[in-house]
Amino acid sequence: MYEERAARLDGAVVWTRTGTPGDRSDPYPVLPDGCMDLLWTGGRLLVAGPDTRAHIPRGPSTRYCAGVRFAPGTAPALLGVPARELRDLRVETADLWSPAEVGRLTARLAAAPDPAAVLEDVALGLAAGAGPPDPLPRAVVGALDAGRTVAATADAVGLSPRQLHRRALDAFGYGPKTLARVLRLQRALALVRRGVPYAEAALGAGCADQAHLAREVRELAGLTLGGYAALAKRETSQPSGSRTTA
Structure with a gap:
């Protein structure tokens, strides 16, 4: 089941997907949308780069996933990396941020009853540190x-x-x-x-x-x-x- 809501960060969306036990259907493909996401899935904190083609998720369809989908074009200033470097990729945040910071976030997400809310807080923190958005x-x-x-x-x-x-x-x-x-x-x-x-x-x-x-x-x-x-x-x-x- 997929659910989403508007984030407190302007233009962003907070989403979750929870599979049904016993569901053997194929994963729902991720289609190009001009966006980038901060993801929590399978105990991993990832950044999803902009897609130019359908991306087929790995892992069981019953796995819980949560994310913040940033408005098109806004994520690079928050994440500190040009979008072209992440095109069609799913990248470990440890490759972008300090291992200590990622370790703290991963532990917090693993213990959280609502990981999506934690991701939203992280996104808001990134925006606060990035200054005024580029129009x-x-x-x-x-x-x-x-x-x-x-x-x-x-x-x-x-x-x-x-x-x-x-x-x-x-x-x-x-x-x-x-x-x-x-x-x-x-x-x-x-x-x-x-x-x-x-x-x-x-x-x-x-x-x-x-x-x-x-x-x-x-x-x-x-x-x-x-x-x-x-x-x-x-x-x-x-x-x-x-x-x-x-």
């Missing part, structure tokens, strides 16, 4: 999510297309063209989860037609439209994003 990621996401071209988005944020590409790699892990595809995919899948017919979901998300959406789902999610819809129905509580495990 660029939100502006870029807003422009691309509204359907602006990369050139128009660069103009809107006062950068050249080349400068935007370089800044996007650090903030999101990939360039603005890929980010625009990922955001469009997520818009379409949100409509599919709501039961909107595929052709309408494609047009509503900004795809040329249903065939275009089907190609994007295959390339970015590794699924057919029908396969994704079936997986989404399996979740008791439908996620607004896509990450559920490590």
Whole structure:
């Protein structure tokens, strides 16, 4: 069962997933969403980098997992590492932070009745130490999510297309063209989860037609439209994003 709520950190989401004993179904794939997560799973504290393709979690589907999903483009400033260095990776926090700090956090999480709340506190602490947030990621996401071209988005944020590409790699892990595809995919899948017919979901998300959406789902999610819809129905509580495990 997947559950999520808005975090006290602006734009972030706190989520948990708890499997049902005896559940032998395949793990729910983690689909590209432009985000990065701080994860507690299997007794490990990890950072999930930005995905460019579906990630299939390891471990039993019954395992408890919790995480904080940061708003797109905001995690690198909090975690202290450019997003492009973590693209398509799940990285031990001990590789990013001091072993002593990670040891304390791991012990705290292992003893906590609600690890998700601990992760939220950690995220808030990281944000407090990082200073004012950079407004660029939100502006870029807003422009691309509204359907602006990369050139128009660069103009809107006062950068050249080349400068935007370089800044996007650090903030999101990939360039603005890929980010625009990922955001469009997520818009379409949100409509599919709501039961909107595929052709309408494609047009509503900004795809040329249903065939275009089907190609994007295959390339970015590794699924057919029908396969994704079936997986989404399996979740008791439908996620607004896509990450559920490590």
